[in-house]
Amino acid sequence: MIEVQPLTPLVKRWSKHSKLSEDDVGALLALPFTRKTFGRDAYIVREGQQATECCLIAQGMAFRQKLLRDGSRQIISFHIRGEFVDLQNSLLEVADHSVQSLDRCEALLIPRSPLLDLADKHPAIRRAMWIDTLIDSSIFREWVINVGRRDSRTRISHLLCELAFRLDGSGDGRDGRFDFPITQEQLADATGLTSVHTNRTMQSLRKDGLIQLNAKSLTVLDWARLREVGDFDELYLHHQL
């Protein structure tokens, strides 16, 4: 088999912040999973469901969201290859939000109990899982301030900086160019803006030579300026861990 073990990106990511022994890595790679492909906007987890498995992104991107009673949607976070989107479901009984596929996305569904067993028996893995959920929280805090206190141009630039930084960290970028299969509507839902407003803001960032947006990819043309416009400081991503 030439194919890379689909759990390898997770091992790679966790190894950055936690010392995993050979035994830990072996146990991680032995986790059972079902592989499933989702189309654009397809639901991976629905709010209110009982959580029986955790979802790891193997290919593509997914996002967490909540729907409001008037039908509007708020996107709460984006998740890239090698990340769990709902690790909290391994410990909290009810899913308090939904997870959708951004574009076409391939996910590994890992049953809850072997994952918990693994965490119980391997302290280093438990620690890695924990750090993951803590970094998630840190990102949520940043999103609260992003939608709460930044203007639309800053908000969108901030979000683009975050995604570029994370994709770069996972080795999914090349010379500032990233796969970015996001729609204006999804971008609007992540920043608490309207699609029209988002569209206008993206146009102006493009016109100012900060980014280039093709059908499914984003190129950051001027990282220093995009950071400045986006009031972006990567501290909250805890990449130094």
Add this chain to the structure above:
Amino acid sequence: MPPGSHPLSGFLRDLIAQVPLDGADQEAILNLPHRLRSLDPSSYLVREGAIPLHCGVLVEGFAFRQKTTGDGARQIMAVCIPGDAVDLQNIFLDISDHAVQMLTRATIADVPREALQELILGHPAIGRGIIQLTLVEASILREWVVNVGRRDARERIAHILCEFAVRLEVRGLASGNGFELPMTQEQLADATGLTPVHVNRVLKGLEADGLITRQRRQIHYGNWRALQDAGDFSRTYLHVPGEDELQLARR
């Protein structure tokens, strides 16, 4: 804190609500080394970018988490109530990514970071309880993203009042149909992404519509259902111990 009670008893109660803890576990928590200190309103427990050596448990009083944008605007992203461990994330994260400030005069028990790290290693059940507390906190943060991102001003304020009422009630800190809101209108504005003027107008509107009455910082609500409705509030995201199961049984 009631006279004679242990400063960490609120934290212990909170953990026991998450996971069953045996006698040894409970004793280990109460035996955590800690130093009590009193902090004035607005004073900082942790500053953004600091390298924390302690985790603070809020023994008495209220605190909030905040961040400031490059141009100086402040956003509050959580309110901490008595019994909350304020910065459990410091157990594993080396740099504080936000600041914690006191809302009121408060008593904090500073627990050394290493003592908590050791506690978790030696007592897996406590570790699990602490993880669950941090996960519930994350769930509340997600709801706040929604609140400031997609709700109008009236819903935002009503929602935050509902959240506060439920959290205080669960801790036994609210009585009847009311509670004390230890926040100024400016702080409410910073928690909802609004201006203080707007908050003032919304509070008056909620009052005029008979949803709340205010006496200084005391908030009363006559019709809980109506207030929840005004705030588009559903308590599931608070993962109140024991309620997740009920939620599933109802489906």
